[in-house]
Structure formats: C-alpha cells, structure tokens
Amino acid sequence: MAADGSPGPGRLGTASPPPRAVLLDALGTLVGLVDPWAALARELAARGAPVGEADARRALLAEMAYYRAHHDDAVDAASLEALRDRCAEVLRRALPEPAASLSPAAARAALLAALRFRAFADVPPALDALRAAGVRLVVVSNWDVSLHDVLRDTGLAGRVDAVLTSAEERVAKPAPEIFARALERVGGIPAHRALHVGDSIATDVAGASAAGIPAVLIDRDGPDRGHDGLPAGVPVIRSLSEVLPCGLPTF
Numbered sequence: 001m002a003a004d005g006s007p008g009p010g011r012l013g014t015a016s017p018p019p020r021a022v023l024l025d026a027l028g029t030l031v032g033l034v035d036p037w038a039a040l041a042r043e044l045a046a047r048g049a050p051v052g053e054a055d056a057r058r059a060l061l062a063e064m065a066y067y068r069a070h071h072d073d074a075v076d077a078a079s080l081e082a083l084r085d086r087c088a089e090v091l092r093r094a095l096p097e098p099a100a101s102l103s104p105a106a107a108r109a110a111l112l113a114a115l116r117f118r119a120f121a122d123v124p125p126a127l128d129a130l131r132a133a134g135v136r137l138v139v140v141s142n143w144d145v146s147l148h149d150v151l152r153d154t155g156l157a158g159r160v161d162a163v164l165t166s167a168e169e170r171v172a173k174p175a176p177e178i179f180a181r182a183l184e185r186v187g188g189i190p191a192h193r194a195l196h197v198g199d200s201i202a203t204d205v206a207g208a209s210a211a212g213i214p215a216v217l218i219d220r221d222g223p224d225r226g227h228d229g230l231p232a233g234v235p236v237i238r239s240l241s242e243v244l245p246c247g248l249p250t251f
Ligand SMILES: [Mg+2]
Pocket: 025, 026, 027, 028, 029, 198, 199, 200
C-alpha cells in the first residue's frame, strides 16, 4: 500500500505461472540515446558550425517532436531517407548561425551521427535469461522501419523472436491491435499469459491493458518516485532483470 493509503503499485509475483511471452517497448526500455545534445554539438563543430550545447539541445528537441509526429511515414528504405531529410531540415532551421547555414547534406550527416543508441546494460542478460526459460520475446515499438537496424547494431536483434514497428504495422501504441498482432506473431499466446514492459504510462501501460495484457512500467530513474496516472496495481521496476524470476503480476 502506498503512503497515501491507495493500493499502490502491484508486484511481480512468484506464485503465479511465468509469462509465456514478454512484449517489450524499445526506447527507454531496451535502448537509450547516448548523450545526444553533446554529440550534436560535437558533430556540428566538426563540420565548421560550432553551437553551444543548449542550442543543440533546443534544436534537437524540435527535430524529435517532428520525428515523433511523422515516424510512421518511414515504412521502407526510400521513405526512411525522405523522413531523415525532412528531420534534418527541421533541425537546421532550429539551429542558430553558423549551423543554420550548413548545407542540408551536412546538417543531415551531423544529425545522423549524433543519434547513437545503446542497449541498457541489464537488457542483454535479461533477454537471454528469459529466452532460456522458454519465454517468447517481442519488441512492440512506436518507431520507423530503422528500428531493425538499431536492434542489430545494439546486439539485440538476435535476442528477440519478433519486432513490430508502428510504421510497418500502420498502427501505433496505445492501439490494442498492435499488441494483439505481437501475440499472434509468436503463435497466438493468450493475452493473460503475456506481459508487456514499457516506460510510458500513456502508450505502454494503457495500450497493453486495453489489449488484456498485464503491464509493467519500467522506470530506470527510480521506481519509487510518483507516477501520475499509473493505474493501481501496475508494478514498477527499475531493471529488466526484475522480470525474470517472476510470474505474472499479482494485484
Ligand atoms: Mg519507450
């Protein structure tokens, strides 16, 4: 029970049977960006257009907002290239001089070089242990088609059974349909025998719950801080390693 008397977060139980499938969000759950503001400032400076890190951050946040609104346009290699061109232009226009006068090609190169993903350290061993226990693993992510490359480059692609991106599926979390498709992709495992882990209450917890799949919130910054809007009974974990020894959540 929480301090305010509410039921508080749920717990991952040990008495219930283990999940047969674990669905996994990508950004913030499996992978994170490596210090993108400093990386962008560095990449711009290397192209003769130094800007402060605060300006780099402001411009990159504008680019990220544009990307989030349009990433489902990138369903194949050609549309991914077009999206990247548009994102780079949003970035360039949000940067101060001299970076604003970079060529579109140079701005794009700086952007792509600055966006480097890494797998969180707990992820590879947790995925391997879950798989060794017979659990099917499916990534369910609001991302463009390039997520496959990111998972390959971070060493995760071979550790999961399937990857669903909102761009390719043409449906995004929190729509229950993408979660249902994920379960179909691993042989039609019933929703109540699966678990979804993600770092967003609005897309991961709400979407999985709407699909009948027990959800777990992962908060790598500290599971004990408040989580506005988190439904009572949803467990909060700090590391993916907490999923392994557990059964389905008990509420
Ligand atoms: Mg996420």
